[in-house]
Amino acid sequence: MTTTTAAEAAARTSGDGPAVSAEDLRFSYGDIEAVKGISFDIAAGEIFGFLGPNGAGKTTTIKMLTGQLQPKSGAVRIMGRDAGRDDPQTQARIGVCFEEKNLYDAMSGEENLRFFAALYGAEGVDTGALLGRVGLADRASDRVGSYSKGMRQRLMVARSILHQPMVLFLDEPTDGLDPVSSVAIRGIIREEAERGAAVLLTTHDMWEADELSHRVAFINEGQLYAIDTPENLKLQHGRRSVKVRRRDGAGVNEESYALDDPAVGEQLRAAVESDGLMTIHTEESTLENIFVEMTGRTLEA
Amino acid sequence: MNAARRAAIVRAIVAKDLREFSRDRLWMVLTPLMLVFYVGILWLLPSTVDESIDVGVYARGLGGPVGEALASDAISAEQGIDVVLFDDAEALAAAVIEGTEVEVDGQKRSVAVGIAFPDDLAATLAAGAPATVTVYVDAAVPAEIQTAMTAFVREATYGLAGIGLPVSQAEAELIVVGEDRVGAQISPQERMTPLIAVMVLLVESMALAGLVAVEIQSRTAKAVVASPASVGDLLSAKGLTGTLLAFSQAGLVLLLVGAFGYEPLLLVVALLIGSIMTAGFGMLAGSAGRDFMTTIFISMVFIIPMAVPAVAALFPGAASGWVQLLPTYGFIETIVGVTAYGQGWSDSVGYLLMSSVWCVAIFGAGWFILRRRVEAL
Numbered sequence: 001m002t003t004t005t006a007a008e009a010a011a012r013t014s015g016d017g018p019a020v021s022a023e024d025l026r027f028s029y030g031d032i033e034a035v036k037g038i039s040f041d042i043a044a045g046e047i048f049g050f051l052g053p054n055g056a057g058k059t060t061t062i063k064m065l066t067g068q069l070q071p072k073s074g075a076v077r078i079m080g081r082d083a084g085r086d087d088p089q090t091q092a093r094i095g096v097c098f099e100e101k102n103l104y105d106a107m108s109g110e111e112n113l114r115f116f117a118a119l120y121g122a123e124g125v126d127t128g129a130l131l132g133r134v135g136l137a138d139r140a141s142d143r144v145g146s147y148s149k150g151m152r153q154r155l156m157v158a159r160s161i162l163h164q165p166m167v168l169f170l171d172e173p174t175d176g177l178d179p180v181s182s183v184a185i186r187g188i189i190r191e192e193a194e195r196g197a198a199v200l201l202t203t204h205d206m207w208e209a210d211e212l213s214h215r216v217a218f219i220n221e222g223q224l225y226a227i228d229t230p231e232n233l234k235l236q237h238g239r240r241s242v243k244v245r246r247r248d249g250a251g252v253n254e255e256s257y258a259l260d261d262p263a264v265g266e267q268l269r270a271a272v273e274s275d276g277l278m279t280i281h282t283e284e285s286t287l288e289n290i291f292v293e294m295t296g297r298t299l300e301a
Numbered sequence: 302m303n304a305a306r307r308a309a310i311v312r313a314i315v316a317k318d319l320r321e322f323s324r325d326r327l328w329m330v331l332t333p334l335m336l337v338f339y340v341g342i343l344w345l346l347p348s349t350v351d352e353s354i355d356v357g358v359y360a361r362g363l364g365g366p367v368g369e370a371l372a373s374d375a376i377s378a379e380q381g382i383d384v385v386l387f388d389d390a391e392a393l394a395a396a397v398i399e400g401t402e403v404e405v406d407g408q409k410r411s412v413a414v415g416i417a418f419p420d421d422l423a424a425t426l427a428a429g430a431p432a433t434v435t436v437y438v439d440a441a442v443p444a445e446i447q448t449a450m451t452a453f454v455r456e457a458t459y460g461l462a463g464i465g466l467p468v469s470q471a472e473a474e475l476i477v478v479g480e481d482r483v484g485a486q487i488s489p490q491e492r493m494t495p496l497i498a499v500m501v502l503l504v505e506s507m508a509l510a511g512l513v514a515v516e517i518q519s520r521t522a523k524a525v526v527a528s529p530a531s532v533g534d535l536l537s538a539k540g541l542t543g544t545l546l547a548f549s550q551a552g553l554v555l556l557l558v559g560a561f562g563y564e565p566l567l568l569v570v571a572l573l574i575g576s577i578m579t580a581g582f583g584m585l586a587g588s589a590g591r592d593f594m595t596t597i598f599i600s601m602v603f604i605i606p607m608a609v610p611a612v613a614a615l616f617p618g619a620a621s622g623w624v625q626l627l628p629t630y631g632f633i634e635t636i637v638g639v640t641a642y643g644q645g646w647s648d649s650v651g652y653l654l655m656s657s658v659w660c661v662a663i664f665g666a667g668w669f670i671l672r673r674r675v676e677a678l
Contacts, residue, residue, distance in 0.1 A: 066527055068678075088306075088529035096527045102520040104317070106324040118313035119528040121306065143324075159524070 017080055019044045019167050019198030020065060025074035027060050034060045036222040037074065044166065047189060047199040049213030049230075051206070051287070053297055057222040058202045059099065062169050065200070066096050079166055092120060095165035095197075099172045101152045105145035109136050109155050112144060113162055120163035127162070134158045135184055150181035157185055161192055168192055168199045174208060186212060206288040216287065220295040230287055237293060238285030242268065247276035256283065310530045314538030315545070318512055322546065328508050335504060336554060339497045343558040346489040354446065357396055357403075357412035357437075359387040361420055385410055390417045397437035413439040414450055491641040494560055495633050496611040499575065501551040503607055506579040506586065507600040509543035513587025513671065514596040523678040532675050536584075536668050543580030548572055560640045567646055570653065571635040578628060578660045582607070584667030588674045610634070614641075628663055631656035 018041035027035040035057045042048040052058050063069040065076055067083050067090060076083040078090045104112050113127040131140045134154040144152065157173055170189065174182040189212055193199050203209050209216050210230045218225040226233060240259040245252055257267045259282075271277060285293075292298055322328055385405050387393040395401045397415040404410070415437035419425070425432040434454050438447045516522045516539075526532050551572055555561060561568060582603045590596025610630040613621075614637045624630060631652040638644035638652070 068523070068527065088531065091527065091529045094527075096524070098520070098524065098527075100520050100523075102524045104321065104521055105519070106321050107317070111320070115313060115317045116524070116528060119310055119525065119530045121309070121529070 018042060018077075019046075019079055020048075020200065021075075021077040022061070022065060023075045023077075025061065025064055025076065026072045027064060027069060028072055034222050035064070035071075038219065038222070038224045039074075040217055040224065040227055042167075042198045042200055044198050045193050045196050046214045047193045047201055047212050049209035049216035050200055050202045050219060051204075051209055051216055051291065052202075052219035053204075056219045058219060059171060060222075061219070062096075062171055062200070062202065066094060066169055067091065092163070093165055094167045094169065095160035095163065097156050097160040097168075097170045097173050099175070101149070101156060103144045103152060103155060103159075106143060108141045108143055109147070109151075109158075110140040112155065113159060116159050117162055122163040125162050130158050130162055131155075134188065135181075150177045153177055154181060154184060157188055161188065161197075164195070164197075166197055168197045170199060170201045172202055172204065174203065174205065182208070206286055206291070210287050218291050218294060220297055225294045226290075233287065233290050234284045237290040239283050241283045243279075243281050243283050244268075244271045245278040245280075246271070246274060247278055252278065306529075307534060310534045311538045311541065314525065314530065314535060315542050318538065318542040319545075321512060321515070322508060322542075325508075325511070328511070331504075332508075332550065335501065336550060336557075339501065339554050340557045343490055343493060343497060343554075346493055354414060354442075355383050355385055355410050355412045356450075357385045357387050357393045357415035359390045359393045359415070359417040361388070361418070383410075385412055387415070390420075393417055394437055397439055400439070413442050414446070416450070416454055490558070492615045494555070494558060494640045495614045495636040496608070498551045498555055498560075498572070498636055499608055499611040499629060499633055501554050502547045502572075502575050502579045503582070503604040505547035505550055505576075506543065506583040506603065507597060508546055509539065509580055509583030510586035510590060510596050510600050511593070512542065513539055513584055514590040514593070517588065517590075517674055517678070518592070520678055522675045526675060532672055535675060536671055539584055539587075539671065540577070540580050540664065540668070543583045544573070544576045547579045548576035551576065555640075563643055564639045564645055567649055568636065568639050571632045571639070571649070571656070574653065574656045574660050575629065575632040578632070578656070578663050581660070581664035581667035584671045585663075588667070588670045628656075628659035631659065 020040075020042040022041070023039050024037045025035055025039070026033070026037050038057075038061065040048070050058055050061070060069065064071045064074075065078070065083065067076075067087060079093050081087070081090050083090050104115070107115070109131055110127050113125075113130060114123075117123055117125045117127065128137065128140060131137050134157060136151060136154055136158070139147065139151065144155065147155065153173065157170070160168060160170070168189075173185050173189070177185070186208065189199055189201065193214075201209070201212060213230060215227060215229050216233065217227040228236075242257045242259060242264070244255045244257065246255075247253075255271070257264050257271075261267075268280070271280065288298070385403060387396070387403070392401075392403070393412075393415040394417070396403055396412050400411060402409045402411045415435075417435045417437070419432055419434065422432050422434075436447070436450050436454060438450065516525075522535060525535050552569070555568065555572070582600070586596055586599040586603060589599050606627060607629045610624050610627055610633040613624050614633060631654075635649045635652045635656065638649050642648075
């Protein structure tokens with residue numbers, strides 16, 4: 001698990017400034033206000049989990065950050081430049097992995113990458129190595145139309161990183177994938193962050209967000225409810241207790257001890273020394289529980 | 302971003318589009334078939350017009366074989382006339398009016414014009430009395446030939462008898478079949494060339510529409526414009542792809558049928574304008590299409606009316622006023638003028654200007670609509 005303190009995360013935003021800066025972003029579809037004034041920064045090398053249910057405003061926010069939508073108000077800065085549609089200097093520094101699998105089915109995986117490499121002016125990129133990195137080396141010359149969903153998703157990720165972007169936007173990159181593909185993609189996300197790229201990751205998968213993200217933001221109905229490290233959120237909102245399970249005759253007995261209770265030391269010692277001890281676990285809250293507690297909605301809603 | 306980088310991006314998108322086009326089985330089968338079919342049709346059509354006309358002559362009244370021979374020689378002296386001698390005036394009338402074929406030297410012949418000298422012509426002329434020669438003319442024979450025939454009979458009888466005779470026509474019905482070009486008729490091949498050129502262009506607009514529709518429906522356009530490629534780069538590439546596809550194939554057809562023999566540059570300019578215009582149609586149809594069938598249907602909505610001026614060119618003079626308002630009229634008239642009538646720049650400049658205005662309007666509309674579609678993805 002990636003563990004980063006809030007201080008470390010904050011430290012990333014110092015120096016040359018944040019890689020991504022969103023300031024009071026607002027956007028409406030007609031009368032429906034999809035994004036209601038959200039602000040956050042993402043530092044270089046940081047994986048920023050952007051969590052929320054369908055319709056929360058995640059994709060609209062990504063569209064504004066990548067220049068596909070012009071915010072009604074507010075400002076977006078990418079690597080210190082004002083972001084906007086048709087700004088090639090900004091576009092050259094970002095990589096986008098869309099939620100939809102928008103690949104050219106009539107072309108091979110390698111041809112897809114070569115085409116986008118030409119758009120980015122990265123004709124010299126080793127597409128073979130990149131395809132190997134996402135586990136598609138043996139299918140490089142096959143048409144994408146014959147790829148499985150997992151293979152297409154891995155190719156999408158490869159396309160988003162082929163020009164070594166400084167900012168990476170990944171919209172549900174592991175949604176609906178098999179465990180092997182998910183593990184491969186998570187590995188690539190970590191490697192990109194270690195290379196120094198700022199990564200904005202949207203996902204429904206709370207475990208994945210917890211596993212990967214240095215910080216997470218909760219968004220619901222166009223508003224941000226929290227931005228912090230997963231550890232801090234769990235500490236602030238989770239229960240500080242220890243659950244002890246013991247065999248008790250034919251059954252199993254469960255007891256919970258509050259960590260803030262002065263007597264917890266004695267209670268735990270007694271539990272450890274007692275007969276029939278099975279397990280002892282801390283009772284941390286999950287990000288999903290915290291999200292539900294804060295927003296009143298589940299992520300699958 | 303400098304112009305060279307922009308050009309490289311547009312070139313990459315065009316190359317990608319052409320690769321996709323080459324992978325589409327429908328177009329890969331349809332395109333060569335269409336080219337072979339069109340060129341084959343043009344090669345099979347006659348490239349010349351048989352301008353000779355069979356004229357039936359009943360001339361017993363001129364005094365037997367000598368008189369018949371004199372009449373025959375006099376009539377045949379007119380270029381392009383084959384004389385068929387009849388022994389019976391009624392048979393001649395039936396041959397012209399009812400279209401009955403007659404056998405001459407083992408060949409079936411049909412006569413469109415018949416000249417019947419009256420049996421008592423020699424005696425009447427000798428007596429100094431007036432006589433009448435009857436000219437039978439098929440309804441399809443142009444008025445100019447009818448007039449020529451009557452004038453000619455007067456001249457022939459004047460040569461024989463020293464006086465001109467009154468001539469009457471039987472059952473003459475005038476039908477005008479286009480611009481009269483006696484001695485320089487347009488061959489069927491020449492008539493068909495503009496229609497085939499415009500059909501190639503318009504069918505290629507469907508190919509571009511298909512490419513645009515796939516790009517929109519699969520949302521790959523969204524990935525392209527999220528890269529350093531701008532929406533303008535994408536639209537430029539689409540316009541270029543459509544123009545290349547249409548121009549190369551229409552140009553190839555015209556090259557194969559030898560249409561570039563006269564004023565090739567003028568023809569190239571006209572084809573280029575037509576190709577850009579059809580690229581505009583392709584962008585419009587591709588933007589509006591929701592799937593393959595709707596894209597084809599919308600393309601057909603453009604193709605059918607746009608082909609009307611080319612169909613009208615098959616029948617010169619038949620174009621109504623509204624046909625001249627159609628966007629393709631100007632460039633089709635230019636192609637017709639060059640390939641069929643040997644017209645040059647001075648004759649075609651008006652049509653080229655008209656086509657250019659339409660070209661800008663249609664390409665602009667295609668650009669605007671497609672831009673909105675891409676930005677809305």
